[in-house]
Amino acid sequence: MVVTVTQEDFDIKRLIEERKNPDMGAMVSFIGVVRDDGIERIELEAHREVAVEELEAIRDEAFAKFPIKSVDIIHRIGDLNIGDNIVLILVGAGHRREAFEGCEYIIERLKERVPIWKKEYTKDGERWVPGKYH
Amino acid sequence: MMITVKAFARFREILGSETAREEVHEGTTLAALLEEIGRKNPTLKTSLYDDDGSLRCYIILMQNRKRVNHSEVESIILNDGDEIALYPPVAGG
Numbered sequence: 001m002v003v004t005v006t007q008e009d010f011d012i013k014r015l016i017e018e019r020k021n022p023d024m025g026a027m028v029s030f031i032g033v034v035r036d037d038g039i040e041r042i043e044l045e046a047h048r049e050v051a052v053e054e055l056e057a058i059r060d061e062a063f064a065k066f067p068i069k070s071v072d073i074i075h076r077i078g079d080l081n082i083g084d085n086i087v088l089i090l091v092g093a094g095h096r097r098e099a100f101e102g103c104e105y106i107i108e109r110l111k112e113r114v115p116i117w118k119k120e121y122t123k124d125g126e127r128w129v130p131g132k133y134h
Numbered sequence: 135m136m137i138t139v140k141a142f143a144r145f146r147e148i149l150g151s152e153t154a155r156e157e158v159h160e161g162t163t164l165a166a167l168l169e170e171i172g173r174k175n176p177t178l179k180t181s182l183y184d185d186d187g188s189l190r191c192y193i194i195l196m197q198n199r200k201r202v203n204h205s206e207v208e209s210i211i212l213n214d215g216d217e218i219a220l221y222p223p224v225a226g227g
Binding site for chain 1: 142223
């Protein structure tokens with residue numbers, strides 16, 4: 001299982017095939033993608049060591065809360081264009097309910113806690129995407 | 135003693151780099167360190183403090199990769215080699 005913050009893109013199809021296991025009846029993936037909000041590109045920045053530690057903690061919480069069997073989390077940083085992948089969360093479980101719940105838990109906590117920031121570049125300039133204060 | 139200050143996103147831009155080194159006296163509190171870096175960089179000061187001089191509530195502070203509550207900044211005594219990180223609210227995903 002993988003938890004990483006990286007500049008590299010991911011191959012969702014390959015990861016699903018690698019993770020499939022006879023006791024898994026469900027795999028749920030969330031993929032965050034760069035949306036065209038009138039931007040040209042975005043830049044993602046992380047406090048990398050802490051981001052990985054937080055993601056590992058969130059993964060461990062998901063395992064403790066839901067009867068899931070696998071968790072992979074890949075978050076990208078660096079320069080990304082419209083349509084590029086930002087984040088992948090892949091959860092494998094015996095049944096769909098816990099796979100959906102585990103996946104949702106992880107993306108919601110990621111958005112609250114993991115030290116990653118986005119800057120949007122438009123033809124008129126640049127701006128940091130405001131984070132939510134928790 | 136030396137303290138490493140790390141700043142990210144908007145704070146990194148204001149500080150001018152991701153990492154800065156600050157020499158402080160023995161017994162310096164985290165609050166005093168923040169005031170000192172604010173004194174050297176007025177833009178950072180405005181970003182860190184409200185008009186009434188209190189730390190802006192949304193700023194995330196870390197000491198050696200662990201979050202610090204704003205209520206603790208006056209009582210935390212820094213140690214040589216500490217790493218203090220300043221974050222705006224996170225916006226990943």
